Amino acid sequence: MIRTLKAESLKLKRRYVYLMFAVSFLVIVLWTCYSLKDLDFNKLSGVFAMTNTNLLLINTIISPVIIAALASRLADIELMGNTYKWLSCMQNTKSIFKGKIALGLICLFFYSLAQSIFYILIGIKMDFYSATKFLLFFISVFAVMTALFIFQLNFSLWSKNQLTPLFISIGGTFAGLFSWFLPQYPLRFIIPWGYFCVLCNNGINYDSVSRYTEYYWTNYPYLWLIVLIIYIVLQYMYTCREFISEIKEI
Amino acid sequence: MNNQLIATEKLTKIYHGRKVVDNISLCVPEGKIYGFLGPNGAGKSTTMKMLLGLTDPSGGKISIFGKEMNQKNRISILKHTGSLIESPSYYGNLTGYENLKISCILKKLPSSEISRVLSVVRMEGHKNKKASQYSLGMKQRLGIANALLGRPKLLLLDEPTNGLDPAGIHEMRSLIRSLPEEYGTTIMISSHLLSEMEQVSDYIGIISAGKIIFQDKLSKLQELGKENIVINTDDNIKASSVIKENMNINAEITNNEIILPFMDNTDVSKTVKCLVNSNINIYRVTEKTKNLEEIYLSMVKENGL
Numbered sequence: 001m002i003r004t005l006k007a008e009s010l011k012l013k014r015r016y017v018y019l020m021f022a023v024s025f026l027v028i029v030l031w032t033c034y035s036l037k038d039l040d041f042n043k044l045s046g047v048f049a050m051t052n053t054n055l056l057l058i059n060t061i062i063s064p065v066i067i068a069a070l071a072s073r074l075a076d077i078e079l080m081g082n083t084y085k086w087l088s089c090m091q092n093t094k095s096i097f098k099g100k101i102a103l104g105l106i107c108l109f110f111y112s113l114a115q116s117i118f119y120i121l122i123g124i125k126m127d128f129y130s131a132t133k134f135l136l137f138f139i140s141v142f143a144v145m146t147a148l149f150i151f152q153l154n155f156s157l158w159s160k161n162q163l164t165p166l167f168i169s170i171g172g173t174f175a176g177l178f179s180w181f182l183p184q185y186p187l188r189f190i191i192p193w194g195y196f197c198v199l200c201n202n203g204i205n206y207d208s209v210s211r212y213t214e215y216y217w218t219n220y221p222y223l224w225l226i227v228l229i230i231y232i233v234l235q236y237m238y239t240c241r242e243f244i245s246e247i248k249e250i
Numbered sequence: 251m252n253n254q255l256i257a258t259e260k261l262t263k264i265y266h267g268r269k270v271v272d273n274i275s276l277c278v279p280e281g282k283i284y285g286f287l288g289p290n291g292a293g294k295s296t297t298m299k300m301l302l303g304l305t306d307p308s309g310g311k312i313s314i315f316g317k318e319m320n321q322k323n324r325i326s327i328l329k330h331t332g333s334l335i336e337s338p339s340y341y342g343n344l345t346g347y348e349n350l351k352i353s354c355i356l357k358k359l360p361s362s363e364i365s366r367v368l369s370v371v372r373m374e375g376h377k378n379k380k381a382s383q384y385s386l387g388m389k390q391r392l393g394i395a396n397a398l399l400g401r402p403k404l405l406l407l408d409e410p411t412n413g414l415d416p417a418g419i420h421e422m423r424s425l426i427r428s429l430p431e432e433y434g435t436t437i438m439i440s441s442h443l444l445s446e447m448e449q450v451s452d453y454i455g456i457i458s459a460g461k462i463i464f465q466d467k468l469s470k471l472q473e474l475g476k477e478n479i480v481i482n483t484d485d486n487i488k489a490s491s492v493i494k495e496n497m498n499i500n501a502e503i504t505n506n507e508i509i510l511p512f513m514d515n516t517d518v519s520k521t522v523k524c525l526v527n528s529n530i531n532i533y534r535v536t537e538k539t540k541n542l543e544e545i546y547l548s549m550v551k552e553n554g555l
């Protein structure tokens with residue numbers, strides 16, 4: 001597996017994937033810092049909860065496209081260079097697929113971890129520390145990104161034109177974003193882009209008179225996390241099976 | 251044939267109900283160059299893909315290096331095999347060197363192999379150029395270099411001269427010819443060009459409409475071309491009757507020539523003696539042969555393609 005990962009990583013050279021994640025992380029950091037800029041942490045009680053919501057909301061907007069680009073980069077190098085038959089003479093078809101999944105997940109792991117560390121740093125600044133909340137934030141972000149990545153990879157592996165999966169991700173991003181503001185509709189539960197919202201364990205009280213929004217913590221939706229994990233497993237199995245059968249007929 | 255490196259038994263591939271490869275039994279001898287010849291769409295690439303396990307056969311068996319190939323041992327068998335199937339594969343964003351590095355990583359080969367194969371295909375000067383900037387000929391050479399990594403015992407090359415200019419074709423031909431001598435490599439090379447196969451192959455297999463219609467040494471194929479003995483005399487009519495009387499052979503007279511069926515040297519000598527003894531002046535005795543292209547075309551035509 002190490003060799004497969006090494007080869008997969010070399011294939012991405014000059015494709016600016018890591019730069020793309022770095023820039024995206026920087027945007028998240030700047031956006032979050034800007035939203036916290038004028039707040040007085042000593043007077044406001046729900047800032048940390050607000051930051052949790054904000055980070056998940058920003059992820060809803062930015063991450064799907066970044067993830068689609070990652071899946072597309074991993075897939076189009078093979079399609080453009082007609083390399084599957086070459087690779088299939090050196091490694092099992094399943095290990096080609098696993099290599100792509102593994103490298104993608106490593107990128108997403110560090111992307112989620114960087115965000116979680118940033119979240120921890122904000123917590124320290126606010127004199128707030130909860131290991132459980134940090135961990136749940138990491139799990140939420142990483143799980144949703146994993147689901148989106150496998151979903152996107154399924155499209156990208158066979159799309160001659162990589163704009164199609166990219167457009168799907170843009171459409172998904174809008175649907176995911178709307179799902180934050182349409183709580184009465186079950187949209188957020190049936191699309192993977194909606195799960196940044198589903199796994200957000202914060203509530204909001206808005207007072208229209210004082211125009212003050214209060215953020216508070218709710219119970220973590222473990223049930224929906226389990227649903228998402230089941231979806232990830234099923235999507236992985238389906239994509240892997242399709243990949244193996246399709247590659248046989250190249 | 252001597253030791254067979256590749257042997258197939260009733261190998262069949264059916265696509266959408268149509269037999270693309272039909273019960274073929276290939277025998278590729280060790281240390282030789284086996285030319286796999288056939289018109290476009292005859293089933294050459296499909297056969298080679300099956301040999302590499304890139305597509306599953308619908309029936310039959312494949313043995314490589316004496317081992318029956320299956321999905322479990324496929325990769326270990328292919329470790330000693332190099333291949334170039336159809337168009338060359340490459341990563342355009344990587345340099346030639348980095349492309350070969352991918353194979354070295356996956357095949358657990360030392361990086362020193364890269365310099366060796368690059369020098370074999372004469373591409374040392376282009377190793378740091380991105381593969382997307384290569385010409386088709388250079389991509390093809392990169393594909394060959396890739397196939398040569400790790401000094402494989404067996405090379406499967408599907409139309410390796412596609413897209414090469416005449417100089418490139420010549421270079422490729424010399425390279426292919428040198429491999430069995432230098433490294434003992436067995437090569438199976440496919441093409442639809444007979445002239446190309448004629449210049450590199452020791453053995454020839456001809457496939458047409460998915461069936462093997464000829465498989466033997468190149469010299470045997472050439473023998474099939476010997477058709478007639480042609481004699482020119484000063485009196486062809488008299489000569490014809492003399493031959494009939496003495497040799498009991500029916501001669502055909504066309505264009506001031508006597509055409510006889512193919513015969514061995516002894517019979518030719520006897521025929522000439524008869525004519526000389528009958529006071530007939532012989533101007534010329536020639537052997538009329540079909541060229542390989544004519545043999546190939548007639549074989550393919552007989553088989554319905």
